[in-house]
Amino acid sequence: MRYNKLGKSDLNVSSIGLGTWAMGNDFWGPGDERGYLKAIHAGLDHGINLIDTAPVYGDGNAEKIVGKAIKGKRDQVVLATKTGIHRENDTIVRDLSPARIRKEIEASLKRLEVDFIDLYQIHWPDPGTPMEDSLNQLVKIRKEGKFRFLGVSNFNVAQLKEASSIAPVVSLQPHFSLLERDIEKEIMPWCIENEIGILSYGSLGGGILTGKFKEKPEFGEGDHRDKFYKYFEEPVWGKVQQLLTVLKDLADTHNKAISHVVLSWTVQQAGISTALVGARNEAQAISNALAGDWQLAQQELKRIDVAYREIFG
Numbered sequence: 001m002r003y004n005k006l007g008k009s010d011l012n013v014s015s016i017g018l019g020t021w022a023m024g025n026d027f028w029g030p031g032d033e034r035g036y037l038k039a040i041h042a043g044l045d046h047g048i049n050l051i052d053t054a055p056v057y058g059d060g061n062a063e064k065i066v067g068k069a070i071k072g073k074r075d076q077v078v079l080a081t082k083t084g085i086h087r088e089n090d091t092i093v094r095d096l097s098p099a100r101i102r103k104e105i106e107a108s109l110k111r112l113e114v115d116f117i118d119l120y121q122i123h124w125p126d127p128g129t130p131m132e133d134s135l136n137q138l139v140k141i142r143k144e145g146k147f148r149f150l151g152v153s154n155f156n157v158a159q160l161k162e163a164s165s166i167a168p169v170v171s172l173q174p175h176f177s178l179l180e181r182d183i184e185k186e187i188m189p190w191c192i193e194n195e196i197g198i199l200s201y202g203s204l205g206g207g208i209l210t211g212k213f214k215e216k217p218e219f220g221e222g223d224h225r226d227k228f229y230k231y232f233e234e235p236v237w238g239k240v241q242q243l244l245t246v247l248k249d250l251a252d253t254h255n256k257a258i259s260h261v262v263l264s265w266t267v268q269q270a271g272i273s274t275a276l277v278g279a280r281n282e283a284q285a286i287s288n289a290l291a292g293d294w295q296l297a298q299q300e301l302k303r304i305d306v307a308y309r310e311i312f313g
């Protein structure tokens with residue numbers, strides 16, 4: 001596993017990070033807690049140190065599982081969670097009011113069973129609250145020692161600039177993968193120039209970039225991943241399949257899994273500190289962690305980019 005310094009923080013994060021959205025059991029269909037605990041332990045045993053979670057994943061469920069998993073292992077973990085969105089019945093509400101942030105962090109610390117969080121991130125911007133109010137509250141809470149470093153997620157450059165002018169922001173968590181490359185235009189260059197570490201999310205496109213779906217999948221009850229990762233309908237589905245043939249060819253050359261090629265491509269992009277990857281079980285966590293052990297050659301990275309441009313235009 002390779003490790004990278006996260007932006008201007010002193011956090012050294014594994015190039016593959018473990019995401020826990022699916023462990024909330026509210027968006028990806030059901031799963032079993034024992035399997036999730038094993039996945040987290042296997043990830044840690046194979047060099048992953050960054051675990052990313054959020055209160056909204058299963059309305060606290062994912063944080064509780066992470067808390068259970070890291071008991072006795074706290075010093076092995078760079079613990080990242082978020083604030084700013086929560087569930088009210090079936091609706092997701094954005095709320096970065098100072099009172100809500102206070103309530104959220106106290107609840108997260110309790111569920112995670114820790115005294116402090118390493119990376120506390122704004123999950124989504126809240127247009128209903130002046131950014132200054134939210135950030136001043138976060139600065140205050142940081143001074144109390146409840147978290148070490150501040151990050152943001154789903155921010156554009158204007159929002160990053162505004163936030164950074166009020167508080168020290170060390171990282172951005174954007175949607176970025178071989179299939180989701182919008183940040184390459186403005187956001188990524190700005191982050192590189194300003195030493196903001198990037199934690200990419202959706203690195204496997206919700207699983208499609210493993211190549212395991214040979215036909216368009218029918219997801220089970222409660223599994224809504226295709227609402228978020230919009231790669232499972234034509235014309236995108238067909239294009240992804242074309243790209244997967246190129247990725248498989250490269251994977252076969254190295255006797256690796258397609259996901260290893262995808263994750264290596266991701267972490268080898270300039271500015272990426274960690275590629276966050278969700279895992280539902282031990283085998284997935286181990287496989288994903290092993291992707292942090294090797295790298296593609298420059299001409300292979302180029303071949304992937306050329307194929308991407310030919311297929312997606």
Ligand SMILES: NC(=O)c1ccc[n+]([C@@H]2O[C@H](COP(=O)([O-])OP(=O)(O)OC[C@H]3O[C@@H](n4cnc5c(N)ncnc54)[C@H](OP(=O)(O)O)[C@@H]3O)[C@@H](O)[C@H]2O)c1
Pocket residue numbers: 018019020021022028052053123153154173200201202203204205206207208210212259276277278279280283284285287288
């Ligand atoms: N900040 C944000 O707004 C935001 C948004 C989305 C995600 N995130 C974070 O980023 C993390 C990663 O993204 P994600 O979990 O949404 O998507 P992802 O990493 O692209 O896909 C994860 C899913 O792919 C499948 N998978 C993973 N490894 C595999 C392997 N080796 N072989 C076969 N299948 C495998 C698993 O689902 P199945 O086994 O069920 O197929 C797993 O749940 C999240 O968990 C979360 O922490 C943040």
